Amino acid sequence: MLFMTNLFNERKLRILFKIYRVFILTLNMDSHILPADLPNCKLNDYSYEQGFDEQLLINSEFADCFSCPICHGIPRNPIELTLCGHFFCECCIDKQFTSLPYYHEDEYPTIDCAVCKTSFHRSHALPFERFYPPMKKVYHLVRLRCPSGCPFIGDPQEMDRHQSFQCDLREVRCPSIGCEVTMPFHQLRDEHVAVCTKLMIYCESCLLPVKREQLKEHNCKERMAAAIKGIS
Numbered sequence: 001m002l003f004m005t006n007l008f009n010e011r012k013l014r015i016l017f018k019i020y021r022v023f024i025l026t027l028n029m030d031s032h033i034l035p036a037d038l039p040n041c042k043l044n045d046y047s048y049e050q051g052f053d054e055q056l057l058i059n060s061e062f063a064d065c066f067s068c069p070i071c072h073g074i075p076r077n078p079i080e081l082t083l084c085g086h087f088f089c090e091c092c093i094d095k096q097f098t099s100l101p102y103y104h105e106d107e108y109p110t111i112d113c114a115v116c117k118t119s120f121h122r123s124h125a126l127p128f129e130r131f132y133p134p135m136k137k138v139y140h141l142v143r144l145r146c147p148s149g150c151p152f153i154g155d156p157q158e159m160d161r162h163q164s165f166q167c168d169l170r171e172v173r174c175p176s177i178g179c180e181v182t183m184p185f186h187q188l189r190d191e192h193v194a195v196c197t198k199l200m201i202y203c204e205s206c207l208l209p210v211k212r213e214q215l216k217e218h219n220c221k222e223r224m225a226a227a228i229k230g231i232s
Contacts, residue, residue, distance in 0.1 A: 076091075
């Protein structure tokens with residue numbers, strides 16, 4: 001009876017493995033697991049989040065319209081002060097507020113506009129989503145070259161997405177747990193993935209994900225049995 005049960009389980013495992021293999025092959029998956037939208041490793045650093053250098057402007061006639069008086073760049077995420085109408089980078093204003101010594105004690109802390117010295121608090125900063133439509137259109141007319149040097153050209157928001165998640169020249173960190181390598185995305189994709197021992201790859205036999213350094217000790221049958229048991 002035990003022999004028949006083991007035989008049945010063995011056949012069941014083989015059938016499920018064949019179904020799984022056909023399903024995975026239809027996805028046309030690469031041999032390694034590397035997200036194409038890895039974030040720029042400088043993302044969320046103030047030096048990165050502040051405005052784009054005005055030297056990147058293609059149509060310089062818009063430079064004075066949106067130039068941030070604090071960082072002197074073209075804002076990635078512009079805000080407008082409702083009390084005076086001046087534009088700033090959102091991150092520049094937030095940095096000024098959070099650097100106040102009494103920021104966490106005062107319920108409504110205020111700072112002065114860097115241009116006209118009008119006092120305002122954070123609620124007076126209008127986000128881009130609430131700009132008047134004509135002002136949004138002007139902002140989207142601004143054209144910038146990619147700071148990394150690739151041929152891409154776009155408006156500030158398009159450039160922000162490009163530089164953060166799409167540019168082949170952006171600095172990224174290897175997503176493999178235990179690997180601390182940082183390099184341009186195109187080098188990570190074209191060179192590093194072929195040698196990274198921490199990278200998750202797909203076993204050519206069972207198509208299950210496994211770390212490259214564990215591939216030699218990887219037991220397809222045991223992994224398949226564990227995977228099937230986990231979903232049954």
